[in-house]
Amino acid sequence: MRFVEEFRDGRKAQALGEAIRRKVMRPWTLMEVCGGQTHAIVRFGLDELLPKDLTLVHGPGCPVCVTPVAIIDQALAIAARPDVTFCSFGDMLRVPGSAEDLFLVKSRGGDVRVVYSPLDAVVLARQLPERQVVFFAVGFETTAPGNALAVAQAADEGLKNFSILVSHVRVPPAIEALMASPQCRVNAFLAAGHVCSVMGTEEYHPLAARFRVPIVVTAFEPLDLLQGILMAVTQLEEGRAEVENQYSRLVKAGGNRPAQALIQRVFQVVDRTWRGIGPIPDSGFGLRPELAAFDAALRFGVQDVGGAESPDCQSGLVLQGLLKPPQCPAFGTLCTPDHPLGATMVSSEGACAAYYRYRRFDPAH
Amino acid sequence: MCLGVPGQILDVVESPLRLGRVAFGSTIKEISLACVPDAGPGAWVVVHAGLALDQLDEAEAMHMLECLNALAEGVEQEEA
Numbered sequence A: 001m002r003f004v005e006e007f008r009d010g011r012k013a014q015a016l017g018e019a020i021r022r023k024v025m026r027p028w029t030l031m032e033v034c035g036g037q038t039h040a041i042v043r044f045g046l047d048e049l050l051p052k053d054l055t056l057v058h059g060p061g062c063p064v065c066v067t068p069v070a071i072i073d074q075a076l077a078i079a080a081r082p083d084v085t086f087c088s089f090g091d092m093l094r095v096p097g098s099a100e101d102l103f104l105v106k107s108r109g110g111d112v113r114v115v116y117s118p119l120d121a122v123v124l125a126r127q128l129p130e131r132q133v134v135f136f137a138v139g140f141e142t143t144a145p146g147n148a149l150a151v152a153q154a155a156d157e158g159l160k161n162f163s164i165l166v167s168h169v170r171v172p173p174a175i176e177a178l179m180a181s182p183q184c185r186v187n188a189f190l191a192a193g194h195v196c197s198v199m200g201t202e203e204y205h206p207l208a209a210r211f212r213v214p215i216v217v218t219a220f221e222p223l224d225l226l227q228g229i230l231m232a233v234t235q236l237e238e239g240r241a242e243v244e245n246q247y248s249r250l251v252k253a254g255g256n257r258p259a260q261a262l263i264q265r266v267f268q269v270v271d272r273t274w275r276g277i278g279p280i281p282d283s284g285f286g287l288r289p290e291l292a293a294f295d296a297a298l299r300f301g302v303q304d305v306g307g308a309e310s311p312d313c314q315s316g317l318v319l320q321g322l323l324k325p326p327q328c329p330a331f332g333t334l335c336t337p338d339h340p341l342g343a344t345m346v347s348s349e350g351a352c353a354a355y356y357r358y359r360r361f362d363p364a365h
Numbered sequence B: 001m002c003l004g005v006p007g008q009i010l011d012v013v014e015s016p017l018r019l020g021r022v023a024f025g026s027t028i029k030e031i032s033l034a035c036v037p038d039a040g041p042g043a044w045v046v047v048h049a050g051l052a053l054d055q056l057d058e059a060e061a062m063h064m065l066e067c068l069n070a071l072a073e074g075v076e077q078e079e080a
Helices: A008-024 A034-046 A067-077 A092-093 A103-105 A120-125 A144-157 A171-180 A195-199 A203-211 A222-238 A258-267 A289-294 A313-319 A351-361 B058-079
Strands: A029-036 A055-060 A084-088 A113-116 A132-137 A162-169 A190-194 A215-218 A243-245 A267-274 A278-287 B005-012 B019-024 B027-032 B044-048 B050-056
Touching: A008 A034, A008 A222, A008 B058, A029 A034, A029 A171, A029 A195, A029 A222, A034 A055, A034 A351, A055 A171, A055 A222, A055 A313, A067 A084, A067 A132, A067 A162, A067 A351, A084 A092, A084 A103, A084 A120, A092 A103, A092 A113, A092 A289, A113 A190, A113 A215, A120 A132, A120 A144, A132 B027, A144 A162, A144 A258, A144 A289, A144 B050, A162 A267, A162 A289, A171 A203, A171 A278, A190 A195, A190 A222, A195 A215, A195 A258, A195 B044, A195 B050, A203 A215, A203 A243, A215 A222, A215 A278, A222 B058, A258 A267, A278 A289, A313 A351, B005 B027, B019 B044, B027 B044, B027 B050
Parallel strands: A029 A055, A029 A190, A084 A113, A084 A132, A132 A162, A190 A215, A215 A243
Antiparallel strands: A162 A278, A267 A278, B005 B019, B005 B044, B019 B027, B044 B050
């Protein structure tokens, strides 16, 4: 496929690996923010091209993984209602709440459906006027414009049977929280390319300056990731801490203005709790007060439903780059994709799932 | 979840959702092009969950690949 295959060229990847090995003079730790980047790194073995002094740690950029148990429990309570058609991206169905997951609700007869797009849920609401159609609006800034468009469309059509359960999170406050932690050992970030295609790069300049940390906006194919790593270590070796854009074929400094206008129309910045990490101020989006009629938590009165995480799950440390998945005692034993303790083991972007799928039998990891 | 897939626009129906058909290899899907108001048939976009995030800049992509090709030639010459 065009814009994919040419960015997986082995000869250029080897050259980039050699350039990185020549550039690195001191030990450095880089964090790739996005779970999609984590999967590409582990799947293609990109870390094996890197010098031993360069460590990659995996960041919190998996929205499925950081959705709090309380909101999963709210989703389960709504989805179990006989009048509700509950729509979600497929990743969310196996994420464990306090006691069960959406698959179990579905197996008991709940009308739980996997959709490709939030706009598909709006179509369902139009087709099923006798039912309440709820979309599970989970995601980072990348997913926010699509979810906003769905709400805007429902509002414009006057659909009374459509609502969303919102658990939207934002990347910059998470980077700030990670860097402010005394345990943080990250020297540079590969920022999430598709988040920045929506929001641009302007939010990252104050973070790079305040924490003296290079931030390189990076795409998802092997050559992209290796080039992003090279740009980050070049900055570190030269003593620079700037925002650079590796994904220049898509990301503009100002981002996508129509997408930002959609987000502005529907959402406002709110505090959010991140699963495994805790509360982070201003780290999410919530519906604007004038659109509260589309808030599924309010519509079904589940806003006070809460839940507790498994005490055996150490995904919080994994999401902060403080623990590699195989270092968790439950990895591959108590916790597997069929019986996950935490969301990092089931999401297609979860770090534990990536290691289980690609590195389970590798004694080096 | 932030997966984005490159695809080429086949056609567009002008409406608030600006729906259009986008080809991903041999797979064709209906996508909202509301956030890429200037992109028409033939343009390449990156699509996430049914919405085109933005238009791909083909010249930028070619420039990156040319730079990496030069890097690879340089490394190979040094190692020869």
